[in-house]
Amino acid sequence: MPExxxxxxxxxxxxxxxxxxxxxxxxxxxxxxAAEVDGRVLLRAEAHGKHLFHVYGPDAxxxxxxxxxxxxxxxPHPVTEPVGQVRMRVVGPTxxxxxxxxxxxxxxxxGEVAALRGRLGPDPLRRDARPGLVFARVAASRRSIGVLxxxxxxxxxxxxxxxxxxxxRHGLHxxxxxxxxxxxxxxxxxxxxxxxxxxxxxVGRIDTVRPEHLPAATGRAPREDRHGxxxxxxxxxxxxxxxxxxxxxxxxLAARNLYWCPVCQPE
DNA sequence: GATCTATGTAGAT
DNA sequence: TCTACCTAGATCG
Numbered sequence: 001m002p003e004x005x006x007x008x009x010x011x012x013x014x015x016x017x018x019x020x021x022x023x024x025x026x027x028x029x030x031x032x033x034a035a036e037v038d039g040r041v042l043l044r045a046e047a048h049g050k051h052l053f054h055v056y057g058p059d060a061x062x063x064x065x066x067x068x069x070x071x072x073x074x075x076p077h078p079v080t081e082p083v084g085q086v087r088m089r090v091v092g093p094t095x096x097x098x099x100x101x102x103x104x105x106x107x108x109x110x111g112e113v114a115a116l117r118g119r120l121g122p123d124p125l126r127r128d129a130r131p132g133l134v135f136a137r138v139a140a141s142r143r144s145i146g147v148l149x150x151x152x153x154x155x156x157x158x159x160x161x162x163x164x165x166x167x168x169r170h171g172l173h174x175x176x177x178x179x180x181x182x183x184x185x186x187x188x189x190x191x192x193x194x195x196x197x198x199x200x201x202x203v204g205r206i207d208t209v210r211p212e213h214l215p216a217a218t219g220r221a222p223r224e225d226r227h228g229x230x231x232x233x234x235x236x237x238x239x240x241x242x243x244x245x246x247x248x249x250x251x252x253l254a255a256r257n258l259y260w261c262p263v264c265q266p267e
Numbered sequence: 268g269a270t271c272t273a274t275g276t277a278g279a280t
Numbered sequence: 281t282c283t284a285c286c287t288a289g290a291t292c293g
Binding site for chain 1 (some may be wrong): 273274275276277
């Protein structure tokens with residue numbers, strides 16, 4: 001679930017369901033200090049990159065990072081007994097939500113929130129994002145574009161799926177050094193990330209394949225990936241590239257699986 | 268039922 | 281570069 005689009009989608013949902021109301025906040029599992037915000041009015045829910053914030057007031061913001069496994073479930077009333085390890089439960093006027101398995105779930109002061117957000121790069125899903133700041137970092141770097149796109153301090157919210165797919169869509173090999181990416185190419189990549197990630201927020205999954213760009217004669221059609229979307233290369237190791245038919249390559253880079261088409265994305 | 272894998276990150280080495 | 285964290289779905293037998 002969790003690349004940036006998931007968190008923005010959750011923020012939007014939580015804003016609609018819970019903001020403006022006093023909510024009951026508990027930690028059935030006991031590993032989250034829920035009493036600090038229990039019974040208070042949720043003022044606002046927002047996301048920056050893969051981080052979710054529930055703002056209750058000055059120095060009272062719940063910060064959630066889902067990590068690899070974290071999930072929220074959402075239900076209408078009535079409220080039922082917790083099942084399994086529930087880190088945080090939020091009960092609003094009409095609905096309630098359970099959080100399981102997050103990497104982080106904690107109450108932060110405004111200073112701590114500012115420090116955290118200061119460590120995050122621009123987020124393609126935020127209107128206040130400045131893509132030029134990202135380009136400056138990319139253009140000055142000898143690290144590969146594949147590594148830079150995953151560095152949350154450079155650009156926030158991109159994960160392994162969006163990385164693989166956006167590089168494919170621009171014919172860029174993941175190991176291309178950042179300083180080889182020119183401004184026009186970067187602007188196109190950023191615009192594409194905005195498009196893809198906004199679509200992800202809207203539909204709740206990652207779809208990146210443009211059917212009109214597939215060779216009609218081959219009869220190749222995108223298959224739904226296990227993550228629920230339609231993609232060109234992510235987790236398609238050894239399968240024929242949807243555009244040229246070459247087997248999709250895979251390698252491990254900085255402890256993450258990297259996927260690309262050796263022909264459509266030449267080194 | 269056991270085992271494997273993952274859309275992530277921090278901290279140790 | 282490695283390990284721990286911690287959960288669920290897919291896959292294996």
